Amino acid sequence: MVNIGLLGLGTVGTGIVEIINNRKDQLKNIVGKDINVKKILVRNLNKERGLDLEEGILTTDFNEILRDKEISIIVEVTGDLECSYEYITEALKAGKNVVTANKAVVSKYFEELSSLASEKNLAFLYEGSVGGGIPVIKALKEQLSLNEILEVQGILNGTCNYILTRMIDEGKSYDEVLKIAQELGYAEADPTADVEGHDTLRKLRILATLSLQGKITEEDIILNGISSIKSFDINNIKSMDSTIKLIGEAKVCEDGFTAVVQPVIVKNSNYFANVNMAFNSVAFKGDNIGELKFYGAGAGKLATANAVLSDVLDIILDSYRKGNPLGENNLKNNNDKLKGNYYLRISTPNKDIISVLRDISNKILSEESNIAIITEEVEIAKINNLISSLGIDKKDYFLARILL
């Protein structure tokens, strides 16, 4: 029997218990023994879970799980940052393999946790942390054996993609769609982490550090979210035979890298244009394999649980790649070299702003209270400096790269 200690019994945790229960026989066939969730760490022992759980399986004491010598795998799906860091470190130090779906903890402590696991010859796996159910982390690690990865990019946040898709398809306003998304459970009550791009940024930090085999931290990444987008922007984008996606992207650039999370206007014929609603997609490019793209559910109980359990199976079957997957490339942040054509809309502009904008504009689109420009090729740093020098409030402009 393989015993698992499960930390957290929220959406993903519940999905994990359900799949293990529903596929008991198939799993036993594959791994040759029973997979047993022996202990589950929860905050509240008395909450109704809607699950058929064994007496005494729930605990509020992490140490009870840590000290249990029969538990060889810890599955961390608490969603909490600082506690989960402590749990994962303690578990690895105690000789237990760890699987997590927590992108915040992987992003913040990636190097430290990867080294610790590698020193202890233990697994530290996190398929569920990026792209929900998409099996991309394992694929990326494997392709790294045979390829130099030159770039990685993706639609990594289902909430943003859901909002942008419905705004484009239905002409609804940002606020209307956000409200619907919240009602349907696609967005949280406080949507900041999603719509401001922090969630995408964390996932890009993980993908970029793996892909480019050098440390690329959260602070290394330029960040622009989607919360200030207006129907005026949507109409402009549609008139360009295009759509808009929040994309995280990291690339090899000269002696270093560029890394940015930003809304990108893509032609309707672009691959990413047909990645809609709450779906995610991750793409990377290797020197031998060429372009690879992966598409799937960006979140959701069973899809994320499935990703977590694929890591668990790899540990039980000993079929994961050993050693520290992170590289030691010393990469320079070349984000100051990042340039492109941009779409910039400013609301309630004054004459001074307009005259400054004319300098970098190829095309000007405007209506009463909004002015939008399409720039010539220009450094993003220049645009961001311009915006701060003009003192424009975050909610009063929207910036997107245009992929030609």
Add this chain to the structure above:
Amino acid sequence: MVNIGLLGLGTVGTGIVEIINNRKDQLKNIVGKDINVKKILVRNLNKERGLDLEEGILTTDFNEILRDKEISIIVEVTGDLECSYEYITEALKAGKNVVTANKAVVSKYFEELSSLASEKNLAFLYEGSVGGGIPVIKALKEQLSLNEILEVQGILNGTCNYILTRMIDEGKSYDEVLKIAQELGYAEADPTADVEGHDTLRKLRILATLSLQGKITEEDIILNGISSIKSFDINNIKSMDSTIKLIGEAKVCEDGFTAVVQPVIVKNSNYFANVNMAFNSVAFKGDNIGELKFYGAGAGKLATANAVLSDVLDIILDSYRKGNPLGENNLKNNNDKLKGNYYLRISTPNKDIISVLRDISNKILSEESNIAIITEEVEIAKINNLISSLGIDKKDYFLARILL
């Protein structure tokens, strides 16, 4: 040192030698020992290869490789059907692990070779046989542990997709584009296996048998190719805000399955619409993971070599799933239940044909010598029977499913 016996030194074989040479140090770091191509089976010892090969490495005698006790992995990339079957069987019987990129041999002898490898506790891997460089076979096998796979579909042939993309984008005729594709090496001198759909059919046979965990043979699959498509059809398709793809698709249907390779008219907003030129895409749906889609190079020297070498690494690192991956579901062929809306164009129709067509038409499009109909929902068997009862020659009609 790990010694490989390579069978075939064509495009893919050359790519394999190149990648192993170029990544010698990285590969040694990963597997902890040198990977060495010890012997290569070729037809002609004196052909100029453009490779820096060791003296005596080439041989025309398969038995020299088979008897070499130092060779533990046979990589079969001859492209030949009957010889490769013999080589693979002999290799497995002699206790050697086998990797192949040959879809014809996998498709024809899938059950037999899978059983033989499993009995001998050896690897029989074939990532390069479907979808070129796309790492989909391994992903599919792994998802089968956690999911019932309900359907699998894909754009599986780069030649057809290249021809259809250029016809749609540039308005060129089938013959013009085929000629360009042949000149550029995207199509062979005899393009039959590609354009008539046989290559797609073999790949679907492999994907379907794995996905649905029951034997689905080449003969089980309904087949319609693309060779009779005309510019008249392309114009009709474009006017439907759609494009056209050759798609192989197998689905669970009641107590059995349906399996078909056919041109499919998809809306421009469909995911597959933006899989263009020589790229491939494979999609499958599991009950937990939901939809997963994979996109990448459908062929090519380095991409296919990369797929083959990922299997080789899995053998060396012992990180592939053991046991026979094929299932024993006894599935009924329910292709007679397969129905949909179809586009049917007939050239030089007579009055009798037109009156029969009216029976199943929702819409009729026509010009001088062509009549095209869009059917109501109808069994494909009914349409195929109709076509044969009317005695229409293969080159004089074009049939495609319309995905609404």
